[in-house]
Amino acid sequence: MRLGYLGPEGTFSEQAAILYEPAAEFVPYPSIRSVAEAVDAREIDEGVVPIENSLHGSVIDVLDFLIRTDRTKIKFELAIPIEQCLIVVPGADRREVEVIYSHPQALGQCQEFLAREYPGVELVASLSTAGSVTDMVESDRPAAAIAPFRAAEIHGAEVAERGIQGNRSNFTRFVTLASEDSLPTGHDKTSLAFWYASDAPGTLYETLGIFSSRGINLVKIESRPTGESLGEYVFLVDIEGHRLDAIVAAALAELTKVTSELRVFGSYPMLRSEPA
Amino acid sequence: MRLGYLGPEGTFSEQAAILYEPAAEFVPYPSIRSVAEAVDAREIDEGVVPIENSLHGSVIDVLDFLIRTDRTKIKFELAIPIEQCLIVVPGADRREVEVIYSHPQALGQCQEFLAREYPGVELVASLSTAGSVTDMVESDRPAAAIAPFRAAEIHGAEVAERGIQGNRSNFTRFVTLASEDSLPTGHDKTSLAFWYASDAPGTLYETLGIFSSRGINLVKIESRPTGESLGEYVFLVDIEGHRLDAIVAAALAELTKVTSELRVFGSYPMLRSEPA
Numbered sequence: 277m278r279l280g281y282l283g284p285e286g287t288f289s290e291q292a293a294i295l296y297e298p299a300a301e302f303v304p305y306p307s308i309r310s311v312a313e314a315v316d317a318r319e320i321d322e323g324v325v326p327i328e329n330s331l332h333g334s335v336i337d338v339l340d341f342l343i344r345t346d347r348t349k350i351k352f353e354l355a356i357p358i359e360q361c362l363i364v365v366p367g368a369d370r371r372e373v374e375v376i377y378s379h380p381q382a383l384g385q386c387q388e389f390l391a392r393e394y395p396g397v398e399l400v401a402s403l404s405t406a407g408s409v410t411d412m413v414e415s416d417r418p419a420a421a422i423a424p425f426r427a428a429e430i431h432g433a434e435v436a437e438r439g440i441q442g443n444r445s446n447f448t449r450f451v452t453l454a455s456e457d458s459l460p461t462g463h464d465k466t467s468l469a470f471w472y473a474s475d476a477p478g479t480l481y482e483t484l485g486i487f488s489s490r491g492i493n494l495v496k497i498e499s500r501p502t503g504e505s506l507g508e509y510v511f512l513v514d515i516e517g518h519r520l521d522a523i524v525a526a527a528l529a530e531l532t533k534v535t536s537e538l539r540v541f542g543s544y545p546m547l548r549s550e551p552a
Numbered sequence: 553m554r555l556g557y558l559g560p561e562g563t564f565s566e567q568a569a570i571l572y573e574p575a576a577e578f579v580p581y582p583s584i585r586s587v588a589e590a591v592d593a594r595e596i597d598e599g600v601v602p603i604e605n606s607l608h609g610s611v612i613d614v615l616d617f618l619i620r621t622d623r624t625k626i627k628f629e630l631a632i633p634i635e636q637c638l639i640v641v642p643g644a645d646r647r648e649v650e651v652i653y654s655h656p657q658a659l660g661q662c663q664e665f666l667a668r669e670y671p672g673v674e675l676v677a678s679l680s681t682a683g684s685v686t687d688m689v690e691s692d693r694p695a696a697a698i699a700p701f702r703a704a705e706i707h708g709a710e711v712a713e714r715g716i717q718g719n720r721s722n723f724t725r726f727v728t729l730a731s732e733d734s735l736p737t738g739h740d741k742t743s744l745a746f747w748y749a750s751d752a753p754g755t756l757y758e759t760l761g762i763f764s765s766r767g768i769n770l771v772k773i774e775s776r777p778t779g780e781s782l783g784e785y786v787f788l789v790d791i792e793g794h795r796l797d798a799i800v801a802a803a804l805a806e807l808t809k810v811t812s813e814l815r816v817f818g819s820y821p822m823l824r825s826e827p828a
Binding site: 306307379380381383384387399400401402403407480481482484485487488494496497498499511 | 657678
């Protein structure tokens with residue numbers, strides 16, 4: 277199986293891709309959108325993309341893409357713990373570090389650690405956390421990098437400390453995109469988007485009644501301005517159950533009557549717990 | 553008035569601060585959280601922070617902060633168009649550029665422009681868009697930077713092209729934090745967070761009925777896993793109306809009965825349109 281992901285090697289996206297299918301042929305892409313478009317064009321069999329806010333770029337790209345396509349579905353979800361590591365060249369003394377490289381957001385995530393352990397040390401931006409390990413290796417001063425464990429592994433560097441990010445229970449949720457979603461497992465989730473022609477008060481409330489009256493749990497709900505026409509919203513909803521389950525199918529049929537557009541992004545096995 | 557914002561000078565946060573109160577004494581801070589904490593500690597009178605996803609850091613920090621404090625409220629909101637510019641040193645020929653500096657996310661926003669106009673040109677990360685202008689000035693090769701217009705202004709650099717980001721209608725919403733929210737204007741919005749002790753199906757539905765039955769429009773709704781206890785959610789809701797309006801006050805009183813916790817983040821004038 278050819279599995280696309282947001283490159284380069286050594287990022288959390290690659291970690292998610294490996295966790296999903298260790299035996300795949302991994303194909304790195306330069307952006308989230310290019311992964312999604314490669315699935316749509318059938319250049320790759322499946323693609324792994326972050327679906328919640330993360331270092332890796334705008335997740336809105338994924339949702340916009342899913343709203344526009346009818347060839348690509350969500351097939352699976354997985355959660356990756358975001359653990360940043362302090363990385364040095366093998367044998368280096370971490371107390372002598374004069375400069376630290378990373379993606380600016382990773383530097384931000386680790387700012388308490390940096391203020392405590394490395395006050396006054398120069399911070400330098402890299403294009404990605406994985407790229408910061410290369411920048412460190414090429415530095416002419418004693419340097420460190422902040423990146424995932426896997427990035428140290430790939431570049432033969434040494435992990436001096438793990439888990440240096442401020443929020444210790446930080447997960448990023450990824451989904452895999454494919455030509456079809458998953459078959460029912462009995463413990464599934466379905467992702468939807470819908471919107472209305474006009475936003476009369478109570479419309480969302482009535483829509484949610486369709487789920488509530490059938491005992492269908494909401495796992496997520498989010499409104500987003502569409503951007504195209506000011507004041508209009510798209511609602512992104514995850515519900516428990518598979519679109520082929522009888523009660524979910526009945527609810528979706530009902531939903532098409534009260535919304536102006538309904539997109540079913542796919543049904544797929546639910547994570548046992550929602551860690552993120 | 554001492555007005556805090558996320559520094560450095562020349563970022564969209566500074567632009568929002570200037571738009572909000574041109575006559576203020578501006579105080580830059582290194583992180584979103586440090587702006588919020590400075591308001592809480594009354595080091596500054598008010599602080600401007602992004603409340604939607606942006607280059608400037610994690611907006612979750614603002615919401616987490618508002619949930620924990622009872623000393624700081626949302627007082628105002630404003631929307632800033634995210635317009636990235638190609639910036640060069642005065643008199644430079646933009647066709648001779650060999651290296652382009654910016655924050656990695658801004659490079660990502662402009663990737664279509666870069667692929668079209670500067671294929672193969674080296675991209676180098678900077679800690680902030682504003683910082684990329686300094687990096688450009690100090691570069692020993694012909695260089696450009698990608699940053700807001702204001703950053704060029706501050707550093708005496710030249711704007712070679714405006715609006716080079718992919719999404720031309722991209723806005724970031726900012727709010728100001730202060731010791732008190734705003735008085736009613738007749739066209740207001742109230743931001744709330746609430747959660748439940750247990751997530752029985754239909755609970756959110758019943759809660760939204762409190763607004764729906766009173767004809768109160770929802771402007772935004774979002775569920776977020778709390779992170780502390782897996783599978784539990786906090787709901788972030790913006791409604792039309794001021795907390796001192798009679799029907800909103802009645803709805804909020806009702807809300808305290810059906811939720812386990814309710815936080816009112818503040819009431820403030822609503823943007824005439826929701827551009828973001």
